[in-house]
Amino acid sequence: MTRRGSSVSLALASAATALLPATHSIAAEPWQIDAELLYYSESGGRVSDNSFKSIAQRSWKDEGNLVFGLQLDSLTGASPSGAIALDEVQSITQPSGNNSVVTQPGELPLDDSFKDTRLALTASLSNVLETGARYSAGTSLSKEYDYLHLGGNASYAKDYNNSNTTLSAGFAIAQDTVEPVGGAPIPLSFQRAEGAVSDRAKNKSKTVVDALFGLTQIINRRSLFQLNYSLSLADGYLTDPYKVLTVLDDVGNPVDSIQDDIYQYRYESRPNSRLGHNLYLEYKHRFDAAVYSASYRYHTDDWGVDSHTIESRYRWLLSSKHYLEPNIRYYSQSSADFYRAYLPEGEIPENASSDYRLGEFTGLTLGVSYNRTLGVGKSIGASIETYETSGASTEIPDENEQTRLAPYPNLRATIVRFRYSFDW
Amino acid sequence: MIKRLALVGFCCALSSCTQLGVKPWDRDLLADPMMEIGSDPLRTAVDDHIYFSKEATSGGRGFAGGGCGCN
Numbered sequence: 218m219t220r221r222g223s224s225v226s227l228a229l230a231s232a233a234t235a236l237l238p239a240t241h242s243i244a245a246e247p248w249q250i251d252a253e254l255l256y257y258s259e260s261g262g263r264v265s266d267n268s269f270k271s272i273a274q275r276s277w278k279d280e281g282n283l284v285f286g287l288q289l290d291s292l293t294g295a296s297p298s299g300a301i302a303l304d305e306v307q308s309i310t311q312p313s314g315n316n317s318v319v320t321q322p323g324e325l326p327l328d329d330s331f332k333d334t335r336l337a338l339t340a341s342l343s344n345v346l347e348t349g350a351r352y353s354a355g356t357s358l359s360k361e362y363d364y365l366h367l368g369g370n371a372s373y374a375k376d377y378n379n380s381n382t383t384l385s386a387g388f389a390i391a392q393d394t395v396e397p398v399g400g401a402p403i404p405l406s407f408q409r410a411e412g413a414v415s416d417r418a419k420n421k422s423k424t425v426v427d428a429l430f431g432l433t434q435i436i437n438r439r440s441l442f443q444l445n446y447s448l449s450l451a452d453g454y455l456t457d458p459y460k461v462l463t464v465l466d467d468v469g470n471p472v473d474s475i476q477d478d479i480y481q482y483r484y485e486s487r488p489n490s491r492l493g494h495n496l497y498l499e500y501k502h503r504f505d506a507a508v509y510s511a512s513y514r515y516h517t518d519d520w521g522v523d524s525h526t527i528e529s530r531y532r533w534l535l536s537s538k539h540y541l542e543p544n545i546r547y548y549s550q551s552s553a554d555f556y557r558a559y560l561p562e563g564e565i566p567e568n569a570s571s572d573y574r575l576g577e578f579t580g581l582t583l584g585v586s587y588n589r590t591l592g593v594g595k596s597i598g599a600s601i602e603t604y605e606t607s608g609a610s611t612e613i614p615d616e617n618e619q620t621r622l623a624p625y626p627n628l629r630a631t632i633v634r635f636r637y638s639f640d641w
Numbered sequence: 642m643i644k645r646l647a648l649v650g651f652c653c654a655l656s657s658c659t660q661l662g663v664k665p666w667d668r669d670l671l672a673d674p675m676m677e678i679g680s681d682p683l684r685t686a687v688d689d690h691i692y693f694s695k696e697a698t699s700g701g702r703g704f705a706g707g708g709c710g711c712n
């Protein structure tokens with residue numbers, strides 16, 4: 218993103234005030250609009266997303282800042298149901314309970330019944346207090362066919378050490394409600410065949426509370442860093458109502474349902490609370506003709522998920538009007554304590570999920586962006602990225618006492634974006 | 642033990658911050674919006690949403706939050 222070019226005097230004035238978003242000494246700033254079209258596509262007919270996102274912001278009196286965000290997603294495709302591939306044809310009931318998907322031997326069962334449109338709106342206001350501290354308050358709302366999110370947040374930041382150090386603290390709360398297609402099944406209950414009636418709850422909700430503490434420090438004329446610690450507590454319905462686990466007997470064969478003419482699948486179950494901690498460090502350095510940024514995040518939580526994320530971007534300033542920016546991101550996570558690829562027959566643990574996002578895997582993103590300034594406050598940009606995950610396979614028992622593997626449902630996604638920024 | 646070490650490390654880092662920094666007239670490069678942390682909120686918001694949907698971890702540079710029943 219390239220923002221409006223500023224004279225040296227304006228730049229110096231803004232730099233002297235704070236580390237936080239620079240505002241210029243002009244009373245009536247125009248709206249700054251950033252708009253982006255995004256195409257996200259996973260290979261193998263899995264999830265595709267066509268998305269539009271825009272941020273509009275306006276500053277006034279050198280201090281205040283108002284930001285509105287809008288995102289519209291249109292999702293299609295198929296998502297792993299949680300069941301594993303079998304040597305036999307298998308039929309899995311879709312969430313509505315009215316249809317089922319037939320999966321051929323050796324193929325991963327996918328649920329292709331979702332088609333979702335998501336609208337997300339955000340608004341935030343920040344300003345400077347008489348003490349020189351900056352505060353901000355914001356709200357967020359998003360709606361999908363089966364999901365409603367409402368959130369609010371507030372933060373406070375103050376400069377110290379001649380504005381070389383900024384300490385900040387923030388708080389956020391969200392209330393999300395899911396109204397699953399076909400209702401929310403009883404956790405770990407057996408899936409019924411299509412048309413069968415089962416006991417379902419109409420809707421479920423969860424509350425998420427976040428707290429964040431940050432330190433931003435200028436190191437020297439060319440570099441600075443930010444260190445954040447945050448914790449997040451989620452409480453309520455954290456289960457995915459659409460995911461199931463395959464039940465296998467002690468030699469790895471699927472088990473016939475007692476009630477219906479399908480195999481046994483149990484709906485997943487997750488704990489009803491989750492406490493997570495994040496430590497995040499970002500470093501930025503200005504070379505003569507480049508801006509380099511690198512970040513590291515460590516996450517740990519009481520579900521047993523530990524993760525490491527390393528991200529790096531190198532903005533190569535080809536001239537004052539355009540730049541090229543390669544980026545790389547590496548992600549690694551351990552599996553949740555209750556993650557398992559399948560359930561042994563007769564075993565009903567307290568919690569179990571075969572959601573691939575809770576398994577052990579690594580992810581690698583490689584990409585490049587290009588941006589060109591067209592005039593005052595106006596620029597265009599494009600980027601392309603690939604995102605690939607590689608997960609650990611699970612050993613399952615075999616009739617011949619040999620090892621059989623349930624492969625992890627890796628994904629390979631392509632992400633293309635087009636950007637247009639202008640003043641209005 | 643790890644928590645104590647982290648706390649000691651954080652306090653040392655904080656006290657050493659007073660030795661870091663620049664004078665107002667040396668902020669020419671830092672004044673460039675590209676040098677702000679979070680200088681591209683649109684990009685980071687979209688990135689965070691994608692990885693929130695595909696990984697078990699979210700947040701860090703901002704709030705972890707909720708926000709979607711992602712597939």
